[in-house]
Amino acid sequence: MPDPTIACLTIGSSDSSGGAGVQGDIKAFASIGCFAATVVVGVTAQNTTGVRARYGLPVDLVRAQLSAVLDDLPIRGIKVGTAWSPELVTWLGSALADLSVPIVVDPVLVTAAGAYLSDVEQIRSALVESLFPLATVVTPNRQEAELLVGAPPHALDRRELAAALVDLGAPAAVVTADARDSGDWFFDGTTHELLAGAYHDTNCEHGAGCAHSALATGLLAGGMPLPEAMRQARQLASDGVRDGLGHLGSGVHPVDVLGLPRLVRTPTRS
Ligand SMILES: Nc1ncnc2c1ncn2[C@@H]1O[C@H](COP(=O)(O)OP(=O)(O)O)[C@@H](O)[C@H]1O
């Protein structure tokens, strides 16, 4: 009997505070019934207030993780998050080139708390040359999109940014919300669409971008068409911000896509 469980892979970094990075991706995959495999490319020491340290793992160790996963598990969708070094990105481009599964590239350069996770200048061209052509969709926020296309802050609107990302070789792009009620901007080379939705003023955006791209990966892996997958990923990520864990941490609090308070099985102190 075929196993209905959809296995997805995230290639990204550890967030010690658990809200974003591969830890956030595992929860996002689980929230839509996907099994999560992880290839860790780096480790961060971070919490809801910012990133204190980061360390990229050697390409050999990344290669060993990737082949261990792909040799054994029927991976049906891949998300690529933090990228760390041009060498790693270029190698990833060749390692993923022959796979025929959806690939979502979330070019994580800046965290929700505003910290830079990669050396942008070094990594920009490697991302564009090696990963953009393989992606089903790329999902930067406004600031990341500007850095990738080389536009000054707020010089282009998101329609123009999405079009510029597609011009750079991505088959489709979603530039995530950049202000209250602005929604996400979708472009697949043919159709522009504003993926509108509610804005939640909860300050629970830590991990929202990771959840969004992991959710999109899982939905695409299950066969959902791209525009619908991006609409639903936005809705679910946005619900995660609405339901975020505002009592955890003193900075930008974590999203919650699992509905953790509903899952409590242990006695709670009143
Ligand atoms: N305050 C918010 N209210 C509702 N949805 C949000 C909010 N902040 C982010 N989102 C949604 O979460 C997803 C991730 O967006 P964003 O936080 O911009 O990503 P990133 O972490 O890459 O900056 C997008 O679909 C976006 O629309």
Ligand SMILES: Cc1ncc(COP(=O)(O)O)c(N)n1
């Ligand atoms: C290791 C790691 N990867 C990605 C992010 C982005 O997080 P967000 O989803 O808040 O943009 C992060 N803060 N840490």
